[in-house]
Amino acid sequence: MAAPIRQIKKQKLTAFVEVFGVVCIIHALTVFLGVVADEYEGYLLCRTCGNEVTQTSELMTVASKLAHRQRNDTLSGSEPVLIQLFKNPQGQFFEVITSKSAEVQTVDKSHGQDSWFPGFDWTIVVCPRCGSHLGWLFQAVHKHSHDSPVSSFYGLVLNNLLHEKEADSIIAVPKVYQS
Numbered sequence: 001m002a003a004p005i006r007q008i009k010k011q012k013l014t015a016f017v018e019v020f021g022v023v024c025i026i027h028a029l030t031v032f033l034g035v036v037a038d039e040y041e042g043y044l045l046c047r048t049c050g051n052e053v054t055q056t057s058e059l060m061t062v063a064s065k066l067a068h069r070q071r072n073d074t075l076s077g078s079e080p081v082l083i084q085l086f087k088n089p090q091g092q093f094f095e096v097i098t099s100k101s102a103e104v105q106t107v108d109k110s111h112g113q114d115s116w117f118p119g120f121d122w123t124i125v126v127c128p129r130c131g132s133h134l135g136w137l138f139q140a141v142h143k144h145s146h147d148s149p150v151s152s153f154y155g156l157v158l159n160n161l162l163h164e165k166e167a168d169s170i171i172a173v174p175k176v177y178q179s
């Protein structure tokens with residue numbers, strides 16, 4: 001009688017270890033894929049060509065008193081970010097988000113006049129792939145000033161960007177029309 005019972009116990013234990021092991025592997029994979037997906041979905045792309053411009057994790061708040069309007073809003077499920085409405089001397093309005101870094105190219109020289117962020121010069125930045133206007137690089141006039149928290153940042157035009165998730169949904173729709 002003794003032997004078969006031990007046999008059954010051993011089988012149960014083996015089955016438990018196998019199931020537990022598989023559950024652990026699936027859990028680890030889910031966590032891993034979740035992390036990868038989160039990072040992937042945080043990308044903001046050039047609306048014209050899809051080039052990666054920045055990630056939502058790179059966005060930072062640089063509030064300006066010269067903004068016509070300010071709102072905190074999420075970008076396709078991101079943390080809320082500060083979106084500011086500015087008007088240039090030509091009367092054009094831009095909704096701008098600010099980021100620490102951006103994959104862009106500066107064009108022309110920097111300008112000091114009519115800056116939306118007093119104490120910062122601005123330089124036009126464009127997409128390095130397609131040349132579309134994406135925003136401006138703002139650089140502190142006095143690099144080591146204690147008044148400004150950063151020496152430089154980017155102001156990006158929200159309308160000229162596309163969130164990775166929006167891009168996915170746009171790509172998902174035309175599948176219906178695929179032959």
Ligand SMILES: *[C@@H]1O[C@H](CO)[C@@H](O)[C@H](O)[C@H]1NC(C)=O
Binds near residue numbers: 070071072082
């Ligand atoms: C946006 O959020 C920041 C930080 O929570 C807050 O200080 C600021 O007042 C908010 N601005 C607006 C316009 O809601």
Ligand SMILES: [Zn+2]
Binds near residue numbers: 047127
């Ligand atoms: Zn582009």
